[in-house]
Amino acid sequence: MALENKLGITSSPELAEAEEKISKKKAAELFENGLLDTMEAGKFASLKAIHKYLFEDIYDFAGKLRTVNISKGNFRFAPLMYLEAALENIDKMPQSTFDEIIEKYVEMNIAHPFREGNGRSTRIWLDQILKKEIGMVVDWSRVDKEDYLLAMERSPIKDIEIKHILKNALTDKTTDREVYMKGIDHSYYYEGYTTFKTEEL
Secondary structure (H helix, E strand, O other), X not given: OOOOOOOOOOOHHHHXXXXXXXXXXXXXXXXXXOHHHHOOOOOHHHHHHHHHHHHOOOOOOOOOOOOXXXXXXXXXXXXXXXXXXXXXXXXXXXXXXXXXXHXXXXXXXHHOOOOOOHHHHHHHHHHHHHHHHHOOEEOHHHOOHHHHXXXXXXXXXXXXXXHHHHHOOEEOOXXXXXXXXXXXXXXXXXXXXXXEEEEEO
16 A cells, blocks of 8 residues: 555555655755755754755655654654654764764654655755754765665664764765765665555554
């Protein structure tokens, strides 16, 4: 069963295909129109604006906090009742070093503020912080999908693996459109459309 959407699509695979196509186009626009440079790096308000821009043509919930509890496998993302407080705390986290930035990224992944599209939005948000603070971004084409997924699953307990993986993929090509788009191109490596479980409240 596909998520409710503005496109009237009822098939999950068809929706996934349309979502990838549209979000890629919007991500490219976001890069080219300079909007990312006007946002405050590392703030939830910026992530919200990125999510809204990527998905507003597909979902009514674009840029809005999720209204369901979400889990993936055995891992439960931040419960709804603590979500806003978690996001406020993430906003206050330091981000002046690579380690601090990745710790912030891990916490935002645990928060998982949106119903869908967290991975793509948060990767753009991460690169925005890295670019501002240390003059680097991640070349996602150099990130192995399985290693990344396993490291992200373990990151709430131990973040050394994800730090190692992302550090090895850093590049100073911060204005390279192709490098930027890899975070979107690889969206299917990082987000399974049928593996999330939700609880309606």
